Amino acid sequence: MIPSPDPRLPESGHAAVIAEEHKKYFTFFNVSIALIAITAIELVIVYFPINKWIVLTALGVLSLIKFLAVIWWFMHLKWDRMLCTILFMIGMVIAGGTVTALMFLFEEDPAGPPMMFMLF
Amino acid sequence: MATTADVENVTHAPAEPARTGLWKRPLKNTGLVGWLTTVDHKKIGILYAVGALFFLLLGGVEALIIRAQLMFPEQEVISARTYNQLFTMHGTTMIFLAVMPLSAAFFNYIMPLQIGARDVAFPRMNSLGLWCFIFGGIILNLSWFFPGGAPDVGWFAYAPLTDRQYSPDIGVDFWIMGLQILGIASLVGSFNFITTIINMRAPGLSMMRLPLFTWMTLITSFLVILAFPAITIALIQLMFDRHFGTFFFNVEGGGKPILWQHLFWIFGHPEVYILILPAMGIISEILPVFSRKPLFGYPLIVFSGAVIGFLGFAVWSHHMFTTGLGVIATTAFAFLTMLIAIPTGVKIFNWIGTMWGGRIRFTTPMLFSVGFIWMFMMGGFTGIMHSSPPVDAQQQDTYFVVAHFHYVLIGGSLFALFAGIYFWFPKVTGKMMSEFVGKIVFYVMFIGFNLAFFPMHILGMTGMPRRTHTYKSGMGWEQSNFWSTIGAMILGLGVALFVIQIIYTCFRGRRTNGDPWDARTLEWVTDSPPKEYNFAYTPVVHARDQLWENKHGPDSRKMERIAPGPHGIHMPDQSWWPLILAIGLFIACLGMVFHGEPAWWGEEARYGLGITICGLLITLGSIYGWALEGPGGFHLHPDPKEYDGALPAPESSHGHH
Amino acid sequence: MSAHSHAADDPHAALEALKETSTGIENKKLAMWAFLASDCMFFGTLISTHLIYRKIYPDIVDPKAIFDIELTGFSSFILLMSSFLMALSVSAAHKGNIKGVRWFLGGTIFFGLIFLCGQVYEFHHFVTDFGLTLSSNVFGSTFYVLTGTHGVHVALGIIWLGSWLVYTFTDRYKAEHALDIEVAGLYWHFVDIVWIVIFTVVYLVEYVPFLT
Incomplete structure (x- = not known):
């Protein structure tokens, strides 16, 4: 059976789903516009000649917003049970913690790389 | 639980196959085909156990050869290279x-029964995990039969020893691909267990009523899915280093061998808890049964297990104290390592509290469990010693470390797993293992184990390095090594x-009834061995130790039963695809092992990638x-007699489990 | 969860029936989220390898001279758009709007392919014009393996979604397959968020002027 918006099936549950999904359409549209806008901002601010830590912080925050927007709206976490969010966050927290710890565990090598390749 | 198939209302009998892909689905659940295509969690569990026991014997023989070599000083029973391959x-x-x-x-076998489920969430995935385990074991051990032989780089394969330059033979490639496919086995299994435990519990079985073993299964599965990616990526990077000329761990191009250590132990330390938490779960099931008391401090044990699991990701660098991480990092990791001793200690006190004042029966499973507590504690104490960096600096790479982890892995994990086998054997086969012989096995193992590994503490303290092929006489190590071998x-x-x-x-074996130990949890409610469908009815749980309440509790806490609906009980069909998919991965991995090797028909020919692509195509097709x-x-x-007196199924039921 | 006795009558009821689990979350969806949690560690390990070597050898190459930020920025837009279309595909599948599913899935796949082509072009450009290969130096190793692994994820996603697109044209496609499309969508979005992170920490930060 191929489902289609068949007028013979005005089942109340189904109609409610359609109405809800219709609302989601506008949410998704707004989110995608915001995502593009943020990406554009990111592309521009990296060239700002201001303190690099301000730029780096801004980049981090903007990326985090993009990341959260995608998982919250596109990936339906807003409309799903809390457990899905928790499950994913366990992975995010442990992965994030590991990456951070690793970054602190390594320092710049004062000797530099053992061989330098000419690239151009 | 309703699967897609329920909704499709597939009601064919076992004799009429559903529409399939290429061929008819296998329907015979006996004989060789029945075992190869099984999706039944019980059969898969048995196959896992048989495979694991086989490899346990294999690994044991390897250990005995190692010990024979070290029995007397300056021996040459085996060559140094073979010795390295053996350890x-x-x-x-x-x-x-x-x-x-x-x-x-x-x-596989116990957890679905403990939660009153008919099977795991994805039965075919379960079967895939099994076959990946079998093929991973085969790949790893195939290395013995090829020129150069098995890998000889230690189980944590530190860079740069694994580099092509220092390990030109294909042993390391077998090791990489074997571990890779074993990782897939563990990962698919764990996604399945997580989904099953969270989603397929019997009605009324809330998380805080779950048997402890099921809880530990859940936590272990989380550790697997979060720890294995690190080793998977590290192995891919190593594979690229060896085959495609990258410099991840290759000093020549700026790679840092220390990075391998970090990535390996990011996986390796949670792995330690992957090995011990299931054992702790088994112990927490056995102690209450033979003490005839509920588990002391249930919520605390669950919480401690979760804390151990979480902290397990934050202590990996204590394996690397002697590499010079810097004062801050060393201090932080030492502190976190000491911290993790607390939840572990909490568990030990809870187990002792469970036995305290109980009417203890010293059956074989109980002996192994009590042995576990004591031996694991010994290993734990030496573990706490290692958490102090100055002490660790003395003990790093000596036999003291060997003694430590054999106390936690044999005295700990293996004793508990043996306890579990003695405890659940009547559940699986319906037959009792002889208590008399069982006790002899325990005492022989207990004496042998302590005699083998206790002297290693002293050997390590007096400076005997680990992974040493032989030693000079006159170092004072003769006595201990001799008794250790005995x-x-x-x-x-x-x-x-x-x-x-x-x-x-x-x-x-002597036949037994369904509940020979006077046990407490749901798996003992049903037959021994359980029928294909586990429970003829849906159990409705009202208490933590449900079977105990059924036998001795007030009526309000007794289990209710819901009869199956008019459709009967829905069972998944068997399938060939998990096996074929695993074969595809096996072929792809073999191709990768032989990548870069000259072909037998000509020095110039290269065939490895071709085989890999064929294997991946088989995988994709499957x-x-x-x-x-x-x-x-x-x-x-x-048979309606099996659910005699059960509540009728609700109208709408598609087959709750 | 109220279950409907005749699931086949109502596409919505068939989907609801899949939620009859202990938590009300469908098994497949729960397993997918567990997989994504695990995948965070996969990419976490890869990304940290890259960043660690950038930290150890800051001057090994000048990525600004190699990277083409206009192209990569364009690729990022493309992947974000594909994610948007993916969300619409899932929405259409839940509505039972099969035509919508086909169009949106097709669009998602199309944008995914553009992204992949961009990556192939980028790799080709780096190799031929700058001689940066896997074995040039450690930057080449970490960069190609990280972005290549992401590319493999995209390719697998395209195969997966493409299979569903074909499947919608067969009579085997049923209303409850909306869940399968949703699960495939979760994977696709995840590939997108990984790119959001890679785009920032691998590409953009290289452009930050290191003034104090």
Whole structure:
């Protein structure tokens, strides 16, 4: 059976789903516009000649917003049970913690790389 | 639980196959085809156990050869190279092919019964995990039969020793691909267990009523899915270093070998808890049964397990104190390592509290459990010693460390797994193992184990390095090494006796009723061995130790039963695809092993990548076959006598589990 | 969860029936989220390898001279758009709007392919014009393996979604397959968020002027 918006099936549950999904359409549209806008901002601010830590912080925050927007709206976490969010966050927290710890565990090598390749 | 198949209302009987992909689905659930295509969690559990016990014996023989070499100073029983291969394969085999799959055997067999489910969430995925384990074991051990032989780089394969320059033979490639495919086995298994435990509990079985073993299965599965990616990526990077000229760990191009250590131990330390948490779960099931008391401090044990699991990700660098991480990092990791001793200690006190004042019966499973507590504590104490960096600097790479982790892995994990086998054997086969022989096995193993490994503490303190092929006489190490070897042989004798006892009991064992131990949890409610559908009814749980309440509790806490609906019980269909998919991965991995090797028909020919691509195409094809075949399913109608007096099924039921 | 006795009558009821689990979350969806949690560690390990070597050898190459930020920025837009279309595909599948599913899935796949082509072009450009290969130096190793692994994820996603697109044209496609499309969508979005992170930490930060 191929489902289609068949007028013979005005089942109340189904109609409610359609109405809800219709609302989601506008949410998704707004989110995608915001995502593009943020990406554009990111592309521009990296060239700002201001303190690099301000730029780096801004980049981090903007990326985090993009990341959260995608998982919250596109990936339906807003409309799903809390457990899905928790499950994913366990992975995010442990992965994030590991990456951070690793970054602190390594320092710049004062000797530099053992061989330098000419690239151009 | 309703699967897609329920909704499709597939009601064909086992005799009429559903529409399948390429061929008819296998319907015979007996004989060789029945075992190869099984999706039944119980059969898969048995296969895991058989495979794991085989590899346990293999790893044990390797250990005995190592001990024979070290029995007397300056011996040459085996060459130094063979010695290196043996300790590498012994470690890898025992961890990935013996202890982990033996735990997985219990996860598979016991956990669904404990939560009152009919099967796991994805039965075919479960089967895939099994076959990946089998093929991973085969790949790893195939290395013995090729020129250059098995890997000889130690089970943690530190860079740059694994580099092409220092390990030109294909042993390391076998090790990489073997571990890779074993990782897939553990990962798919764990996604399945997580989904099953969270989603397929019997009505009324809330998380805080779950049996402790199921809780530990859940936490272990989380550790697997979060720890294995690190080793998977590290192995891919190593593979690229060896085959495609990258510099991840290759100093020549700026790679840092220390990075391998970090990535390995980011996986390796949680792995330690992957090995011990299931054992803790088993102990927490056995102690209450034979003390005739509920588990003391249930919520605290659950919480401690979760804390151990979480902290397990934050202590990996204590394996690397002597590499010079810097004062801050060393201090932080030492502190976190000491911290993790607290939840572990909490558990030990809870187990002792469970026994305190109980009416204890010293059966074989109980003896192994009590042995576990004591031996694990010994290993724990030496572990706390290592958490102090100055002490660790003294003990790094000595036999003291060898003594430490054998106390936690044999005295800990293996004793608990043996306790589990003695405890659940009547559940699986319906036959009792002889208590008399069982106790002999325990005492032989206990004496042999302590004789083998206690002297290693002293050997390590007096400076004997680990992974040493032989030693000079006159170092004061002769006595301890001699007795250690004698102990290892006694331990081997105990394990051999155990295997003989298992085989004997399978054929000649005394039949038993469903609940021979006067047990407490849901798996003992149903038949021993359980029927294909586990429970003829849906159990409705009202208490933590449900079977105990059924027997001795007030009426309000007794279990209710819901009869199956008019459709009967929905069962998944068997399938060939998991096996074929695993074969595809096996071929792809073999191709990668032989990548870069000259072909037998000409020095210039290269065939490795071709084989890999063929293997991946088989894998992709199997995924399509798998998907198009669908879960399938048929309905069974148990004898109404089995659910006599059960509540009628609710009208709308598609077959709750 | 109220279950409907005749699931086949109502596409919505068939989907609701899949939620009859202990938590009300469908098994497949729960397993997918567990997989994504695990995948965070996969990419976490890869990304940290890259960043660690950038930290150890800051001057090994000048990525600004190699990277083409206009192209990569364009690729990022493309992947974000594909994610948007993916969300619409899932929405259409839940509505039972099969035509919508086909169009949106097709669009998602199309944008995914553009992204992949961009990556192939980028790799080709780096190799031929700058001689940066896997074995040039450690930057080449980490960069190609990280972005290549992401590319493999995209390719697998395209195969997966493409299979569903074909499947919608067969009579085997049923209303409850909306869940399968949703699960495939979760994977696709995840590939997108990984790119959001890679785009920032691998590409953009290289452009930050290191003034104090």
